[in-house]
Amino acid sequence: QPQLVESGGGLVQPGGSLRLSCAASGFTLDNYRIKWFRLAPGKEREGVSCISRSGSVTNYADSVKGRFTASRDNAENTVYLQMNSLRPEDTGVYYCAAQVAQSSGYCPVGGGSDYWGKGTLVTVSS
Numbered sequence: 001q002p003q004l005v006e007s008g009g010g011l012v013q014p015g016g017s018l019r020l021s022c023a024a025s026g027f028t029l030d031n032y033r034i035k036w037f038r039l040a041p042g043k044e045r046e047g048v049s050c051i052s053r054s055g056s057v058t059n060y061a062d063s064v065k066g067r068f069t070a071s072r073d074n075a076e077n078t079v080y081l082q083m084n085s086l087r088p089e090d091t092g093v094y095y096c097a098a099q100v101a102q103s104s105g106y107c108p109v110g111g112g113s114d115y116w117g118k119g120t121l122v123t124v125s126s
Contacts, residue, residue, distance in 0.1 A: 002026040002115050004096050009120030012086055016124070020081040022096030022117060029053075032098040032114070033107050034072060034079040039119070040092035047110025048094070051079060057107045064090070086124045093119040 008020040022034065036048040050059045051070040058070050067086075072079040079096060097113030 002098075004098060004115055004117035006094060006096050006117045006120040009094060009122045011123045011125065013126050014087055014124055016086050017082070017084045018086065018122060020083065020094055020096075020120060020122075022079040022081075024077045024079075024098065024115075027098075027115075028074075029072065029077050029079065029098060030074050031100055033101040034070070035097045035099065035109070035111070035113055036070065036081050037095045037097060037110070038090075038092040038122075039095070040089075043092075046092075047108075049081065050107040050109050052107045053101050053104050057105050059107050059109050061109050083122070086122075088124050091122060091124050093121050095119045 003025045005023050033052050035050045037045050038048050039045045048061050049070040055072045067084050069082040096117045098115045099113040
């Protein structure tokens with residue numbers, strides 16, 4: 001059974017950092033681009049980032065560009081989202097999602113995916 005499990009969320013003060021992990025089981029991530037999404041209270045789901053199969057291409061929402069960095073370790077079947085300079089508006093449940101990728105370069109932020117995790121809560125507050 002394919003599964004994605006996020007971890008690393010928590011409470012952090014504004015300006016702080018968190019590193020989220022997304023571990024896959026039941027399938028290998030090699031052929032999948034991985035997207036991160038977030039859902040904040042009262043808002044629609046927002047695409048945050050996309051990382052290509054090899055990790056050579058990363059794209060980000062304007063709201064997180066320059067602060068968030070996606071990376072992956074295919075040998076560990078895990079993807080990461082390093083979040084720096086966190087702001088209260090970054091608060092939300094963060095989800096990773098895997099989408100099978102035919103090409104190695106195309107990596108859109110947002111959109112559909114094949115498998116989803118259940119999310120991890122990030123709260124940025126003083």
